[in-house]
Amino acid sequence: MSNPKNLTAYRTWNRKYWMLALALLIALTGLEARTYFVEKALGQYLAWQNPGREKVGRQWQVEQKRLLAGTRLEKISKELRSREKQLASIPNFLELIRRVLQENQLVIPAQHFIRLYHTLPFFLKEHVIAPDSLIALRLQDRLDNVILNREADGVEMVLIDAQSRIENILYLSNELLDVFFKHGQSEVVDVTSDPRFAGRVFRFELFWQNLSQLPKGMQNNFLQAMPDLLTLAGPTAKVAISNKISENLVEVAVAPDNFRAVIYYLPEDWIINFVSTLEYPWMQNEEQDIL
Amino acid sequence: MKSKIFYSFVAGASLLLLTLYGGFLWLSADLPYIPSDLRHLIYAQPTEIYADDGTLVYTLGGQRYVPLNKISPYFQKAVVAAEDGHFWRHHGIDKLAMLRAFYRTVFLGQTQGGSTITQQLAKNLFFTFKKRFLRKFKEMLVAMQLESMFTKEQILEAYCNLIYFGGTAYGVEDAAQQFFDKSASELTLAEAALLAGIINSPQALNPFSHPEAARRRQALVLQRMKRRGFIDEATYAAALTDTLVFSQRPRRSNDFIDHILTLATKRFGEEAVFFGGLKIYTTLDSDLQRLAEEELAVGLARLEAELDSTGMPLQGAIAVISIPTGEVKALVGSRKYLPGGFNRAVSQNRHVGSGIKPFIYYAAFEKMGLNPASVVVDSASMFYTETGKRWMPRNFDRRYHGPMIIKSAFLQSINVIAAQLGYQLTPRVMKETLRRFGIEAPIPEVLPLALGTVGISPLEMAAAYSIFARNGEYLRPVFLKRVEDIGGMVLDRAFIFGEERLQPAISYQVLDMMRGVIEQGTGRSVRLSGFLAPAAGKTGTSTEFTDAWFTGITTSLAASVWVGYDRIYRLYTKTGRGVTGGYGAAPIWANFMKRAMKRYPAREFRMPDGLKRIMVDPRTGWPAVDPAEGMTVVVPDNFWPGLPTDAAPRQWLPPADSLPQLRNQ
Numbered sequence: 001m002s003n004p005k006n007l008t009a010y011r012t013w014n015r016k017y018w019m020l021a022l023a024l025l026i027a028l029t030g031l032e033a034r035t036y037f038v039e040k041a042l043g044q045y046l047a048w049q050n051p052g053r054e055k056v057g058r059q060w061q062v063e064q065k066r067l068l069a070g071t072r073l074e075k076i077s078k079e080l081r082s083r084e085k086q087l088a089s090i091p092n093f094l095e096l097i098r099r100v101l102q103e104n105q106l107v108i109p110a111q112h113f114i115r116l117y118h119t120l121p122f123f124l125k126e127h128v129i130a131p132d133s134l135i136a137l138r139l140q141d142r143l144d145n146v147i148l149n150r151e152a153d154g155v156e157m158v159l160i161d162a163q164s165r166i167e168n169i170l171y172l173s174n175e176l177l178d179v180f181f182k183h184g185q186s187e188v189v190d191v192t193s194d195p196r197f198a199g200r201v202f203r204f205e206l207f208w209q210n211l212s213q214l215p216k217g218m219q220n221n222f223l224q225a226m227p228d229l230l231t232l233a234g235p236t237a238k239v240a241i242s243n244k245i246s247e248n249l250v251e252v253a254v255a256p257d258n259f260r261a262v263i264y265y266l267p268e269d270w271i272i273n274f275v276s277t278l279e280y281p282w283m284q285n286e287e288q289d290i291l
Numbered sequence: 292m293k294s295k296i297f298y299s300f301v302a303g304a305s306l307l308l309l310t311l312y313g314g315f316l317w318l319s320a321d322l323p324y325i326p327s328d329l330r331h332l333i334y335a336q337p338t339e340i341y342a343d344d345g346t347l348v349y350t351l352g353g354q355r356y357v358p359l360n361k362i363s364p365y366f367q368k369a370v371v372a373a374e375d376g377h378f379w380r381h382h383g384i385d386k387l388a389m390l391r392a393f394y395r396t397v398f399l400g401q402t403q404g405g406s407t408i409t410q411q412l413a414k415n416l417f418f419t420f421k422k423r424f425l426r427k428f429k430e431m432l433v434a435m436q437l438e439s440m441f442t443k444e445q446i447l448e449a450y451c452n453l454i455y456f457g458g459t460a461y462g463v464e465d466a467a468q469q470f471f472d473k474s475a476s477e478l479t480l481a482e483a484a485l486l487a488g489i490i491n492s493p494q495a496l497n498p499f500s501h502p503e504a505a506r507r508r509q510a511l512v513l514q515r516m517k518r519r520g521f522i523d524e525a526t527y528a529a530a531l532t533d534t535l536v537f538s539q540r541p542r543r544s545n546d547f548i549d550h551i552l553t554l555a556t557k558r559f560g561e562e563a564v565f566f567g568g569l570k571i572y573t574t575l576d577s578d579l580q581r582l583a584e585e586e587l588a589v590g591l592a593r594l595e596a597e598l599d600s601t602g603m604p605l606q607g608a609i610a611v612i613s614i615p616t617g618e619v620k621a622l623v624g625s626r627k628y629l630p631g632g633f634n635r636a637v638s639q640n641r642h643v644g645s646g647i648k649p650f651i652y653y654a655a656f657e658k659m660g661l662n663p664a665s666v667v668v669d670s671a672s673m674f675y676t677e678t679g680k681r682w683m684p685r686n687f688d689r690r691y692h693g694p695m696i697i698k699s700a701f702l703q704s705i706n707v708i709a710a711q712l713g714y715q716l717t718p719r720v721m722k723e724t725l726r727r728f729g730i731e732a733p734i735p736e737v738l739p740l741a742l743g744t745v746g747i748s749p750l751e752m753a754a755a756y757s758i759f760a761r762n763g764e765y766l767r768p769v770f771l772k773r774v775e776d777i778g779g780m781v782l783d784r785a786f787i788f789g790e791e792r793l794q795p796a797i798s799y800q801v802l803d804m805m806r807g808v809i810e811q812g813t814g815r816s817v818r819l820s821g822f823l824a825p826a827a828g829k830t831g832t833s834t835e836f837t838d839a840w841f842t843g844i845t846t847s848l849a850a851s852v853w854v855g856y857d858r859i860y861r862l863y864t865k866t867g868r869g870v871t872g873g874y875g876a877a878p879i880w881a882n883f884m885k886r887a888m889k890r891y892p893a894r895e896f897r898m899p900d901g902l903k904r905i906m907v908d909p910r911t912g913w914p915a916v917d918p919a920e921g922m923t924v925v926v927p928d929n930f931w932p933g934l935p936t937d938a939a940p941r942q943w944l945p946p947a948d949s950l951p952q953l954r955n956q
Contacts, residue, residue, distance in 0.1 A: 017297060017300075021300070036382035039381075039383055039384060039438065040435075042315070042432065043383065043435035043438050046322065046433075046435060047325075047440050049319065050324060050436065050440075053325075054321075054323070054324055056323045056324075056417070057323035059333070059415075060324075062566065063332065065562045066335060066566040066567075068562040069563045069565070069567035070567070072563045072567070073567050073776050073782070076563075076782055077778075077782065080782065145786075147786055158786070158788070164773075164785055164787055166787060
């Protein structure tokens with residue numbers, strides 16, 4: 001160091017290298033300022049590393065919650081769809097009522113309700129709702145859903161519009177439901193000895209004769225209402241009219257023998273029409289036919 | 292020596308580089324995965340809440356996404372000018388801006404952000420908003436990566452769709468809709484500049500709550516746009532003076548919506564409500580909600596000015612229910628709405644005082660065969676409660692008034708009579724009666740129940756009183772009409788069921804007494820406030836004036852108003868007068884109804900068959916000889932047969948032989 005030549009050479013060398021380093025730094029800075037090569041290089045490296053990274057961070061958490069929400073809502077809508085499917089599989093009105101009695105409440109779309117309504121025998125429909133009222137509601141687009149609630153004294157049917165407002169409330173009493181369930185069902189009963197049929201048991205032949213005297217339309221009503229009438233016909237068959245009237249419907253039994261009968265419920269005015277065909281005093285004159 | 296220094300330098304530089312590289316590796320180790328399409332990460336169908344008239348009132352959890360060509364070019368330029376002037380040049384970070392921000396933060400103590408649009412996008416996508424030193428570096432790294440993966444246009448598009456504008460507005464499309472009722476593509480220069488200005492501080496620069504600050508910021512953004520050459524001088528000057536037409540329906544939450552979210556969350560779970568993209572159709576009437584909020588705020592401010600200072604803010608709540616449908620139309624749970632705040636309109640923690648009396652009198656009429664003309668005696672009475680303690684109820688005026696008809700006792704809100712009736716009914720029957728009125732709050736089976744020592748929410752009170760307006764039919768309050776999922780499938784819907792819970796004739800007799808409360812009883816302030824439509828109601832004041840209530844009905848609406856402090860504290864005026872329901876709550880109810888009922892016809896309540904209106908002496912219950920001193924009451928048809936039902940009582944004299952019977956009656 002004591003050598004001045006060496007010192008000068010060192011200073012020159014030192015200045016040169018530091019200047020070089022500085023120039024390099026300035027050049028790099030200039031280059032970076034113009035091309036952003038550092039950011040680009042780092043960005044490229046990070047993009048290359050990207051596939052191996054995890055989905056973390058705020059928006060990914062939100063995405064996770066969205067997935068959870070979707071799963072939950074899918075579960076709810078699946079349940080609803082399955083319930084809709086179950087409801088759609090209800091084949092007739094009686095089954096609908098059975099389901100209401102089991103589940104206490106059912107909500108069914110108006111279309112489906114009308115389909116089930118049409119499965120009722122035509123003379124029983126009036127007892128649920130008059131067809132013209134139903135048509136009026138549909139025409140005015142005032143019927144969207146029907147809610148059926150099980151009540152202590154029967155089933156309440158609430159007809160509601162698309163805004164969920166009540167259009168009409170109908171009640172099916174337990175007595176009427178009993179009629180619905182028993183109509184067309186076979187029962188173990190001896191009509192000749194059961195007190196409710198006493199004095200109104202006809203041999204089938206007499207019943208048929210008198211029925212033939214009714215106007216054609218009324219005859220057809222009887223035949224439609226009692227589809228088993230012809231299959232049960234026979235020399236020992238009897239038709240009995242009960243003294244029991246429920247909701248203006250008269251119980252009529254068609255018995256192939258003395259052990260069983262198929263029970264029907266027919267409108268009271270039909271029975272009055274039928275009875276009017278019997279010759280007076282029919283009970284005495286036809287004693288041998290009326291058991 | 293030369294080489295020693297050189298190598299030291301090289302070694303130092305290498306060490307620095309190694310440290311930087313190590314730091315980079317360490318920071319980049321837990322960076323998030325970035326998808327190849329940012330749109331999928333940002334877009335989410337929001338859950339939308341609709342009012343009764345079908346208008347969208349609130350959205351949550353969602354994010355609309357519009358392509359860049361559907362965003363006004365003005366907004367694109369404005370946002371670049373406002374947030375990141377060098378956006379189109381840099382590669383994710385603006386080093387000069389950062390140095391400037393660093394200098395100002397450290398040496399001048401000013402807070403200034405140096406984040407570029409790309410960094411802000413990175414922050415909003417992947418990081419929390421907690422300020423952390425290391426997070427800043429990670430943001431920078433993610434910004435560099437974003438710049439490498441996406442074009443500038445894609446980055447700007449993602450940013451415009453993700454950024455927060457305050458309230459429930461996320462993304463420029465939502466903001467344009469909420470602030471200007473138009474889409475992002477239709478924004479004018481002035482509107483675009485205003486929206487771009489909001490991003491900096493969405494709360495403080497909200498144009499609805501801070502219009503001046505928002506306009507100042509807008510001017511600054513316009514100036515920056517001009518400086519950067521995005522707009523010329525003339526356009527700049529025109530935009531500065533351009534009139535802004537704001538949306539008249541700012542979309543913000545309220546207590547009703549908060550309650551809706553609570554109900555929906557209970558039903559579907561939090562994730563489904565906030566991130567499921569549901570459509571929730573409610574019974575909310577936005578106009579009534581606004582009126583209720585305004586009238587409660589004004590009424591409380593006016594009352595507070597008269598009150599003795601307590602240092603606590605006076606609070607209040609209103610619940611409004613539609614009479615024909617049972618739908619809840621408005622719900623205000625506090626004086627000033629706070630998101631997720633305590634909703635006093637549905638909380639069951641304040642005693643209703645005399646507000647309970649209509650239910651007690653109904654039970655007395657039904658179970659004890661009384662009617663509004665029956666005579667009772669207001670005298671000092673002492674009862675033994677269930678626990679064997681003596682209880683001596685006192686009247687509001689600390690006096691006893693002797694014999695009077697029931698209607699008179701009701702109008703004057705005589706506590707002793709209510710207590711006598713409650714005693715004869717028994718606490719169990721009182722509780723059962725409250726349940727029939729749909730009150731689901733916990734009810735203690737105690738004698739003081741007759742005077743309203745039970746906490747009931749304003750919502751339940753409004754629903755319970757609405758039964759009187761429907762002549763005994765109860766409708767469960769409905770908030771949610773229908774809930775649909777993202778595909779339009781109906782997940783839930785409300786059905787309105789009416790249930791005959793009261794006898795119409797008895798219900799109407801109580802209703803008529805409640806009419807009297809407004810006409811000549813403790814609720815006279817309703818008429819003094821200028822509300823003149825047919826209405827019925829009852830005041831309520833809890834012990835020691837801690838709660839003031841008024842619940843009233845018209846043929847269209849039922850509303851219940853509560854006023855009090857959150858802590859149980861007396862409401863006293865500066866003159867030392869206790870605040871009653873008639874003084875504190877009834878004027879708020881009346882002012883609300885005055886405005887609300889402009890939309891509904893002022894109809895009379897329908898009197899059921901089997902009732903008649905007669906005029907009797909309010910002290911003896913005898914037919915009034917002088918109409919000026921008589922009181923009109925509604926009684927069953929068979930009560931005093933032959934008594935004229937119109938205002939001609941002088942012409943009627945009971946037959947002499949019926950007098951003993953009448954006395955018994």
